[in-house]
Amino acid sequence: MSAISAKRKRAIALLSLTSIIFITLDLQGSASTSVLRGTFGVFFRPIEGVARVITRPVSNAWYGITHYNAVTQENDLLREKIAQQEGAAVAAAASVRLSQELLALNGLPTLAGINSVSAQVIGDSPSNFSQNVEINQGSDSGVKVGMPVMNAAGLVGKITKVFPRRSIVMLITDPEYALSVKVINNPEAASPIIDPEASVPPSSTSTTTTTIPQPQPTSNIPGFTPGTTTLPLTTINVPVSIPSLTPTLTVPNNGALPIRETGILEGRGPSRVPIVRFIDSAQRFGTILPGAPIVTSGGSLSLAPPDIVVGTVSKVTDRLGTSGPILEINLVADLANLSFVRILLYQPITEQVKP
Amino acid sequence: MSIRFIRFISSRWTRLVLVASVLMGFQTTLLNDMRPFGVMAQVMVLFAACAGVIYGAEIGVVAGLIIGLMYDCVLTTPLGLASLVLGATGFIAGAFPYFVRESSWWNKAIAVAVASAVGEILFPVAQALVGLGGWVQWRIFVVAAVVALINMVLAPLLLPIVRWTLKETLIG
Known part of the structure; x- marks a missing residue:
């Protein structure tokens, strides 16, 4: 014994x-x-x-x-949502195309220039203490560790393990996940910048009344009623400047443009929403309001290319001093119901294995 | 040679690997989909706890370490972590025979539930110990409570299977 x-x-x-x-x-x-x-x-x-x-x-x-x-x-x-968004999607697709053309014209990187592989989610992690899913594409399809994974809505996570015909994706909500992101904040009351030297006073100013007629519904998309997004019949007073013959210089009104600040997004497990920290509390950035969009920041050391939608700000917790606020994020991708995802074949420099 | 082979095949540890493979199949499919209160039932923890309750600490630890090592191969946590956690679960459950001389099915089920709860709490603690922080939250107590409750219900079903699997020998 x-x-x-x-x-x-x-x-x-x-x-x-x-x-x-x-x-x-x-x-x-x-x-x-x-x-x-x-x-x-x-x-x-x-x-x-x-x-x-x-x-x-x-x-x-x-x-x-x-x-x-x-x-x-x-x-x-x-x-109901499909009916609402079918019309909006057409307009959005046109805007995206224009934006991509503009970025390509200026030699800036776009998501359209990065190849991708579609994959199906074939399993979750069989543990209560990890936030991973398994997908049915692996190194045979060119998938490598570190590549960002997204679905139709936005960023989902990154590849952490690769096998020949399957891979493991760490979700954004995993406490091990951290990513550099941008918060796009729309200034509340943007005051125009007046450059006294550059601007030339107009020779004469008059006020005219412009009527914008209500556009007729022109969509032929089934189930879409464009009446909800059209402008009502409005009468507005627009000051019209009649320029003089002297040359003028136009100064763009920067105050009205969205302002971006970078921070670090961190996952906190399935029961708590991710947060963004290290946002600069710059005066120009103004107050961050719930609903402000969060996108990936990009950059040579970032885990993902720029401008992938991550989510929106749901709550802002201010902190004393220069530590900046903590933002709670509502993710746009529904991580509880993932079926199909897209792997961007973009391997960050930080994840590349040195020979 | 053939006697050796028959001994190896009929050994409790060979049976353990085969039965644990089947249970792990259910763990990664059925139990992965069914998540009451958002918590996944942990049949591997249940198996280790049952082994400890029936056969004592030593068998409980060895069974926990072996099935934990198998479970590690499908988890994304560092290889070997679940092995140590399930080994510890088997050890804790193995303390039960020392305290209760004539046990009935229901107090075995309670012992399995307690050991399962402790084992489930050990998972995030072990993860934190190897540097995978962030999982030690208040939620682990909810997870442990639900896992304990489910395992208490499943224990009467699994105890006979574990008893058969870890029986010393099926021949001779």
Whole structure:
């Protein structure tokens, strides 16, 4: 009996030591742990596949019982939203195209210039303490560690582990995730900048009345009523300047343009929304209001290219001194219901493995 | 040679690996989809706790370490972390036979629930110890409570399976 006990104690010591060595190797980024995981996956995937087939009816029944009301409500809401957004999408697509053309004309990087791979989400992390999903594209499709992942709404996360035909995506809400972002703040009351030297007083000024007629609905998109987005019949007084014959210099009104400040977005787990810290409390930036959009900042050391939509500010917590406010973020991507994602084939410099 | 092979096949540890593979299949599919109160049931923690409750601390630790190592291969946390946590869970559950001489099914279920709750709390603590901070939040107590409740319900179903799996030998 004591011999068996000694044997078991040796086994316990050996297994514990193996675990500690594996932890050390994995934290050092050793490839051996990935090889072990990959080898185990080869044997385990068929078992998982069979289990998935067997348990699918039970999973579906569970979803049916627990989510029926939510799904019907969501369907109604989505139908209404689709009708509203179909029209807006046409206008937005035109604006995006114009913006991309302008950026390309000036030699600035755009998302349109980055290739991407579409993937399906095939599983969540089977743990209560990690925020990862598994997708069905891997190194065979050109996916590499560090590449940003987004869905139709916005940024979702980044690739953390790559296998030949699958990858692991760390979601934005994981406490390990941090990303440089921009907050685009619209100044509340932008005062025009007057340059007394540059501006030439107009020779004469008069006031005229302009009537903007209500546009007729012209959309032929089914389910879209453009009446909700058209301007009402308005009468406004516009001061019209009649320039003199002397040359004039136009100074752009910077105060009316959106102002951008950078900060760091940090995930805080599934039960708490991500936050943005280290925003400068510059006077020009003004007060950040809920609803201000958050986009990726880009840059040579950033994890993602610029201007990927991340979310909007939901709450602003001011702090004393120069530490700047903390912003709570409503993510635009619904991370609880991910089905399809897009991997941008953009590997940040910081994630590239040196030969 | 053939006797050795039969011994190896009929060994409790071989059975453990096979049964744990099947349970892990359910863990990564069915239990991954069904999340009551937003918390995933942890059948691997349940298995380690059941092993400890039935066969004592030593078998509980070895079973926990082995199935933990398998579980590590599908998790994204550092390899070996779940192994140590499940080993500790098996050890804690293994204290039960020392305190209760003639146990019934319901006090075994309670012991499994307590060990599961402690094991579930150990996960984020272990993550913090290796530098993966951010998971030690008040939420872990909610997660531990839900996991304990689910495991208490599932324990009477899994205890016979664990008893059969870790039986010393099926031959001779």
